[in-house]
Amino acid sequence: MANLKRFIKAYKDYFTKGETGDAALLESELYGFGVNPDVLVQLQDLAAYYPKIDLTQLSQLPEGTLGYEYAQHMLKNGIQPLEISDDLRAEAERHPFALRYTVTHDIFHILLGFDTSYPGEMGVFGFTVGQNYTKALNLVYPLIKLIFVMIKPMQAKAIFASASRGKELGEQASCLLAYRFEENWARAIADIRSELGLVLKDEQLEKQPNKATAKVLSEEGVAV
Template sequence: MLQKFKQISAVFTAKKLGKFGDFAILKSDLFGAKVAPEVAEKLQSVEGYYPLIDLDKLRQYPLGTFGREYADHMQMNHLKALNISPELVDVAQRNVFALRYAVTHDIFHVLLGFDTTYAGEIGVLAFAAEQNYSKSLKISLKLAQFLYPILAPQQSQMICANLNKGQKLGKKADFLLGYRFEEHWQEPIEELRKSLGLVEVTPHRHLA
C-alpha cells in the first residue's frame, strides 16, 4: 500500500513540475501497463533507449523533414517533448513498453497524419491496438468508440473514419513501437512513411 502511495505521489509531483515525460511513464507504470512476451521481444531494440528530444534544434531542420514536421506539430498544439529524467532510469528499464509508448505517442500523430482532436486521438489508438501493443489498448479503444462520439458529437463522422483508417494502417505497417524514430529526424517525412509501410497516409492540414 505504501509503495502504491509513493507511486501516486510521484505521478502528481511530475505533473506539477511540468516533467511531462516523467508523468507519462510514471502513470503507465502505476496502472501496470503490460505487453505480451512476443511484443516485449520486439522492443529489445529500444531497451534503455530514450535520447533527449530538442525541439528547438528540430525546428531548424528543412521543411518536409520528419524532425521539422514533429517540431511544428508540437509547437502548434502547445506540447512538450516527453523527455525522461535520469532518476527514472530504473522505471524506464523495468517497463520498456510504458516508456516507448509515452515517448512515441506524438510521433505517431505526425507519421499517421492524425491531429489532436478526439477524432485524431482515436486514429492513433486504433493503430496501436491493431498492432497488438497491449490488451489494455484494445480495451481503451472500445471505451473510446463509445465515449468520444458523446464527448464530441460534431466529430462523430470523422471519429468513425479515423477509427477505420487507423486500423487499416496498423495492419499494413511494420511494427513501429520498437523503431528508433529519433535517429531519422533529418529524413524527408514522406520517404520515412514509405519505408515504414505508411504509404496511404494523408497528413492533416491546420487552418491558418
C-alpha cells in the same frame, strides 16, 4: 511498477507544473499489461534508449523531414518533449513498452497524419490497437471510443472514422515502436512512411485532419 505514492506525485506534477512525462510513463505501464511477446522481443534493444530531443535543433532541418515536421507539430500545439524524472529511469528501463509508447506518441501523430483533436487522438489510439501491442489496449479500445464520443458527441462520426482508419493503418504497418525515429530525423517523412508500410492516400502531415475525417467534420458543421 511504481507505488501509489509515486503515481500520486506524477499526477500532481502534471496538474500543478505541467510536467507530463512521469504521468504518461506510469499510465503507459497500465496499457502494457498483456504485452505482445513479439513486440517485447523487438523492444529489448530499446530498453534504455531515451535520446534527448531538441526542438530548436530539429526546426533547422529542411521542411518535409521527420524532425522538422515533428518540431513544428510540438511548437504549434505548445507541447514539450516528454521528460522522465531520474528516479523513474530504472522503472522505464524495466518497462520498454511503456517508455517507447510514451516517447513516440507525438511522432505517431506526424507519421499517421492525425491532428490533436479528439478524432485525431482516436486515430492514433486505433493505430496502436491495429498494431496489436498489448491486450490492455485492445480491451479498452471500445471504452475509449465511447468516452470520446460522450465528450464530443457532435464529432462522433469523425471519431469512428479516424479510429477505423488508424486501426487499418496499424494492421498493415511494421511495428513503429521498434523504429529508431531519433536516428532518422533528417529523413523525408515520405521515405519513412514507405519503409514502414504507412500508406496515407491523402499524404497529409499535420496541417489538417486526413480527408476522410475532414469530410465528416465538415458535414457536422465543425471547422477544419
